[in-house]
Amino acid sequence: MSGIGKPRALRLGVAACVAVAAIVNVDVHVVRAGAETPVHSGKIDVVRRGHDMVKVPRGSFRIGSTAAQLERALDLCAREVGERFEELACQSQFFEDELTPPRPITLFGFLMDRFEVSVGEYRACVAAGGCAIDPLLVAAPEPAPASAIRDALADDLPMVGVTWYEAATYCKRAGKRLPTEAEWEYAARGASGGIWPFGSRLYPTLMNHGQIAPESIAATQTLPLFAVDERDGQRYRAPVGSYPHGKSPFGVEDLAGNVAEWVSDWYAADGYARAESIAPRGPASGVFKVLRGGSYLSPAYRTRSASREGLPPGERAAWLGFRCVRDLPQ
Numbered sequence: 001m002s003g004i005g006k007p008r009a010l011r012l013g014v015a016a017c018v019a020v021a022a023i024v025n026v027d028v029h030v031v032r033a034g035a036e037t038p039v040h041s042g043k044i045d046v047v048r049r050g051h052d053m054v055k056v057p058r059g060s061f062r063i064g065s066t067a068a069q070l071e072r073a074l075d076l077c078a079r080e081v082g083e084r085f086e087e088l089a090c091q092s093q094f095f096e097d098e099l100t101p102p103r104p105i106t107l108f109g110f111l112m113d114r115f116e117v118s119v120g121e122y123r124a125c126v127a128a129g130g131c132a133i134d135p136l137l138v139a140a141p142e143p144a145p146a147s148a149i150r151d152a153l154a155d156d157l158p159m160v161g162v163t164w165y166e167a168a169t170y171c172k173r174a175g176k177r178l179p180t181e182a183e184w185e186y187a188a189r190g191a192s193g194g195i196w197p198f199g200s201r202l203y204p205t206l207m208n209h210g211q212i213a214p215e216s217i218a219a220t221q222t223l224p225l226f227a228v229d230e231r232d233g234q235r236y237r238a239p240v241g242s243y244p245h246g247k248s249p250f251g252v253e254d255l256a257g258n259v260a261e262w263v264s265d266w267y268a269a270d271g272y273a274r275a276e277s278i279a280p281r282g283p284a285s286g287v288f289k290v291l292r293g294g295s296y297l298s299p300a301y302r303t304r305s306a307s308r309e310g311l312p313p314g315e316r317a318a319w320l321g322f323r324c325v326r327d328l329p330q
């Protein structure tokens, strides 16, 4: 049993089941905020904003990571994972599915939900008869003690525990669809291709992330495990829109962390090599659907906007949600 290692689809699933770890003081050795840029104080600004969408205009960008960005990702992985697990967890082959294809990708303009779909929004779809009630019944438990579960279905938290099919149905009922993998990444990085939505320098308090579990917990494991990290102000899910200063160049929020997000594509490790250069939609079939952005259980190197993960589309997880997009008239 491991928290990290191919297939990536296993990583987060395992992490979720072991992430009952208490808050611990593990130094993740990340780059700290510099004085020249405004830094989120760590205080969480909870604002309930409703259903708005953000325009992502037509444009071109380089999806994925360059060789230099992969090296940087490996370095960050090594710093966060630590000496004990670096050799096992931070192998370049685990990151090579991010390698940038030779040509830029062009996308048509679209609107994207500013926030992850919330519990309240999903509940309204169920009440209207458009969505399955199952996620509201089975999704509640966080990997958390009972005292933390009470508010698991609060309206302003991101909806979790949805299968890919249920997420796709919600979007369809809302007159929308799940974003493609390329759309999600473009919305997160913009044309300039930052490592995180807020740029290429890591500011750990601009997102709700996790960390590598402490040595004491991982001591009996052969690979590191993921745990929550409260130093960003949130132990588990944060209400959607709690990190406005971490928004993307287009103004989309919570694309790094909080809950990971289903996108429409099937996962293929070599998918970029075969991708169309205009509005790619991924492989025609597969075993795993792609998820993006990492969650409140993910160390920072897994919240990078180019990081790719996958799960079978029928899976549910307490750290996995979604958001929707709508095409703009061409």
Ligand SMILES: [Ca+2]
Pocket (backbone or CB within 6 Å): 207, 208, 209, 210, 228, 229, 230, 231, 232, 233, 234, 235, 236, 296
């Ligand atoms: Ca956190």
Ligand SMILES: [Ca+2]
Pocket (backbone or CB within 6 Å): 116, 254, 255, 256, 257, 258, 259, 260, 261, 293, 294
């Ligand atoms: Ca997210």
